[in-house]
Amino acid sequence: MRDGAVQVKSDFDGRLKWRSRYLVHRARRRGQTGLLLQVDLRDPPRSMSLKWCLVSVTESGRQLCSVDRTSIRKVRFITLPPGPHPLHFEVTRHRKRRSTQVQQNVVLGKGDVLLVTCDPVQPNVFYRRSPAVDSWSAQILHADPNA
Template sequence: MTDFTLGDKIPWVARLYLHHALKRERTGILFDADIREPPRSMSPKWSTVWIKEGKETLCAASKVQRFPKFVDLDPGEHKLEFIVTRKGRGGTSFTKEIEFQCGQIVVVLCEPIQPNVFYRKSSEVDSWRIGIVPN
């Protein structure tokens, strides 16, 4: 997991969601996962990316659910679990406590391991970038 700044590259659709959320002064998480596997792929190695708070799933992405998601959260402290699961291959997870101020947006970008994608080499580990957008 690495932190990022607003100067880092954010996918254009996620930037659009971020712009609308900032304009409406929303508080919460903007989540985007870079899953490059085709939706009709028959590979047994596909990944699903989740963000959970306790037992509640806040948002998820897979090869068939690729668009960014915005999840509204109440201001205050939230203990979030970031999870990548791979069919038949386990996965990775970590937990992070984040204090949300009113009008604050946390941007979460994930690129899971994609071993069956050839046109752009996948990283060796699941990569997460998490950053707080100043309000």
């Protein structure tokens, strides 16, 4: 596995799925602090390929959430307590040498939502692409102080 092969961008392109927007709105309404993971997998669930991938987020060895091609929903929201969190973003593939991982430390305040999107290299392309092309973006949506 390669550490740091993939970079986490702090600028967010703004493309959110409908479910992601709904979960962010619900978390803000309830005053929850947490992490929202949105994964853009375009591999069909009935594909017979062994080129599967698993996208997961862990904290201190404890898996917070994961998404693969058999997941019904590609968007997950996990509540987290306010404070510092050493997060580990990982894309695991059938071949370990093609897997990538990134470590990032974030500090969440009360009511903040960490929005993480992942667009892994799709396994069903006929040409080879480096796993370093896996793209992650992370942004903290701060709580509204007027609310």
